[in-house]
Amino acid sequence: MTAMIGLFPTCLGDAVHPRVVTDSARVLRAAGVDPAPIPGATCCGQPAWNAGFTREARRVARRTLRAAAGLDAVVVPSGSCAAMMRLHWPQLFAGDRDAALAARVAPRVFELSQYLVEELGAAPIGSPTGRAVAYHDSCHMLRELRLHDPPRVLLRGVAELEELPRSDRCCGFGGAFAVRYPDVSTAMADDKLATARAAGAETVVSADPGCIMHIEGRASRTGAAVRVVHLASVLAEAL
Amino acid sequence: MSGFSRRAAAALADPVRHENVRRFSERAHDHRSASVERVDFEALRDAGERIRSQSVAEMPALIDEFQANLERAGAIVHRAATGADAAAYVAEVVGRHGREVIKGKSMASEEIGLNERLAADGVDVVETDLGEFIVQVAGERPEHIIIPAIHKSRDDVRRLFEPLAGRPIGDEPADLTDFARAHLRERFLRAPVGITGVNFGVAETGTVVLVENEGNGRMCSGVPRVHIAVMGMERVVPRLADLATLLPLLIRSGTGQKITSYVSMIGGPRRGDEGDGPDELHVVILDNGRARVRETPYASVLRCIRCGACQNACPVYRHVGGTAYGWVYGGPIGAVLSPLLRPGEGLDELPQASSLCAACDDVCPVRIPLHDLLIGLRRDRATASAGAMERLAFRLWSLAWSRPWLYRLSTRAARAVVNTRGLTPVMQLPVIRRWARTRDLVGKR
Incomplete structure (x- = not known):
């Protein structure tokens, strides 16, 4: 079975810099990976998390977390969003019904260069x-x-x-x-x-x-x- | 406009001050960076974190031990619950001995408004740390924890000193320092009371530790008949041996030196057979909110050893300086400590005044998780009434962006705005205007 790799566009990728997303996909394909879109994913929740609005951050992040549930890896062309998902999601969902899911997905989130160099050795x-x-x-x-x-x-x-x-x-x-x-x-x-x-x-x-x-x-x-x-x-x- | 915005705008509008803070904090940061590479600094930080965590955890017992040992050595210890209490005690002691005071650097004394309190009694206080002296002559406040006059250039200092000297001095640092030295020397020899801060208070020995480079701290503590040391209660550490870790951490982080020119360890007042030292040693142990903070999730901020490294590393501090933070402590440590020590005084905005870049976390010698504490304080504010409007905005945002179709709709709308290169009335919306006044949305290519 081939690994399922999702490319998470990030909100700034969707709203301001769509080329970042298409270029990331091209680069991943050149490295032998066929990245899939992640249907239903929206934002990582960082804006609310950093502002101290935990509930609101969770509400948005939950959508993305669940959308990423079946993936073997989530590649993110943003260090900041990747840090939020990889490091802060487990905190954000601590004690929540999706805590186990967050703990499982978080280590599968990779920043683009991290994925290419450290995971693929590409x-x-x-x-x-x-x-x-x-x-x-x-x-x-x-x-x-x-x-x-x-x-x-x-x-x-x-x-x-x-x-x-x-x-x-x-x-x-x-x-x-x-x-x-x-x-x-x-x-x-x-x-x-x-x-x-x-x-x-x-x-x-x-x-x-x-x-x-x-x-x-x-x-x-x-x-x-x-x-x-x-x-x-x-x-x-x-x- | 918020308090921080107003003060920051004033700081940014003064190009000389702006450039000085930028240049000198950057230099201090570089000195630190070079210095910590010469030792196994990460191991020192681990040890420092352990010692200071223990200090905070066991603070009440350590303070008791510190006090008992000091009293056994003949010192008089006063515990002050509030700043006003501490200042009143110091004023009372000073009043018994005269009207002149020489003073070493002490942020705790800034915190309690000591100079103002003493001035109200007609006491003549002179700051003897060169930077503090400059700031005092200018009628200002320290801009930095260990470099109080960081915002002053040589020419600024010349213009402050020449009227005092009644003669031209020029702007050579050596000449300016010579003037200050001569000016202060008389006062050192005359004043009946010296006041200093305390860098560490060692519980097991009752030792007051002073770290400095100019010798003025030693003069203030050793020459007058009476020495009053004002210490934030969190400065207590368990053992004398802990200094082997904490001194290099403090000094390398603060100035990048291996060791400062003077490290004084004071074990009590002069005893009968000793030739030097004060007849009376008073140690004022200041709570002023610290015991309360110790009971909160923010207790780790009390590990702080006041090295100033987070200020030098902070990309916000370098543009605004310390006083923009509205109270005694500026930079990341101030953004955390000030709202905790002074709740409800308009300082709870400060945790917002950070880009959350985490540079402070990387330099803190005792690994205070400043970045997490800043977010924690933002969380507290979000649930308080202060955050009502923002809460509404985030609630609406979260309702929209937890629905993929609304997310798609809004990001597409945003992209349409971006594609106009900002030539749309949307750019006039309040929040967007705050971006667009100085920045385009995307590059014009």
């Missing part, structure tokens, strides 16, 4: 393009999932990877934080763009649609000459 994917890229570490992917190397391994296969100074510093998105404190959040995005400029990076790569939306949105507004691209798109372009 690197390299794509061929070298000679293009220079710098990688931005997204907070939850780095400090919760502890995924430092997998995206870099993949990027080195297709591009000249430069290290972005203070690549681990938050871009200022932070979900609701970005609209609750727009001035501070924007100053943080400017920090990120300043390090990219100082490093001469023309392309900044991230594995999180939230960071991309924030850094790109600020770069676009200020006319900064930097492209902000999802890891999946960089890989897909090199196929």
Whole structure:
């Protein structure tokens, strides 16, 4: 029996960056996996969880959790959503009727590069393009999932990877934080763009649609000459 | 506009201050990063977490032991339930001895408004830590737990010191420090009372430990006839040997040094046959909400050893500084501690003032789970009346997004807005406008 692999698009993938989802699917197929959509899945519940609204987070996450019940792996092109599902779902559903299901599904959730590199051992994917890229570490992917190397391994296969100074510093998105404190959040995005400029990076790569939306949105507004691209798109372009 | 937003906007609007906080907190963070690589810091953190967890768990008994040992050595111990109580006690002791006080760095004294209390009695208090002195001359508050004048440039300091000196000093750090040294020296020799904070209080020996680099703490504790040490009650630790773990954790995390220039271990007032030290040693053990916090799920915040590493690592702090957090403690530790110690005083917004990036968790020397505590406090607020509007919004959101067809409908609608490149009246909706004022929705390509 072939393993059932689901690709979870994430709400930002559905609403803002659909190309992230199609590129992720292409990359997975290139690695020999045929990812299926996950009918009935909506959102991981993180916005409410981070805001402290546990019941509301559970209500939404339950839908996605149950939709993922029969899958052998759930691949997520977002470090932040993957961290929510992998690490916080068991907490979110503790003592709940779906606690056992959450405990079973959580370890089967993988961030895209984690799945490709650590589960499939699929690197390299794509061929070298000679293009220079710098990688931005997204907070939850780095400090919760502890995924430092997998995206870099993949990027080195297709591009000249430069290290972005203070690549681990938050871009200022932070979900609701970005609209609750727009001035501070924007100053943080400017920090990120300043390090990219100082490093001469023309392309900044991230594995999180939230960071991309924030850094790109600020770069676009200020006319900064930097492209902000999802890891999946960089890989897909090199196929 | 919320209190934090207002104070943050003011901080961001001052480019010199903004740049100073950014530069100096970044430098402190880099010093820390380089320093912790030279030792097995993770093992130290594990040990530090164990010691401090034990300190918090056994706090009442440890405080009793600490007090008994201090009293045996001839010190006078006062336990203060509130800040006002602590300040009143200190004021009373000072009043018995004179009208001049020299003071070492102490965030606990900031917490209890000690300088204001003493000033009301006509007591002349001078801060002797260079950073605190700068902040005092400026009539401001410390911006950072261990770098109080982090927001000041050399030129700022020059402009503060020259009127005091009545002569030009220039902006060379050595000249500025020379002035402060000479200015403070007289006071050190004259003041009848010295007040300091306490970094650690060792229960098994009744030892008051002071960690500093300028020697002013040793002067304040050793030169005047009376030394008053103000200690947050959570600073108690079980054993003298624990310092072998806690001192390197504190110092490497705070300044990146191996050891500070001065570590004073004070075992009581001067005894008959000793040449140095104060005749009287008072130790004020401050509760001010700590015992209450110890009974909550947030007790782990009491492990804090006030190193400032979370402030230096925080991407929010670096833009707004410490006073933007509205009380004594800024940065992640302040966002957790302030609403806990001062409930119902408008500080419960602070846990929101974080992007939840978890950089604080990675540097905390005693592994306080700041990220989890921030979310926990948000959870408390969500169930309190303060969160009513937000609760309604999240309820509606959850009702919609727990239905796949409504989820699909709303994400498609959102995509339609995105595809207009933001050229739609939707962009004027209140929440979206807060994004769109400084950022596009997607790149213009």
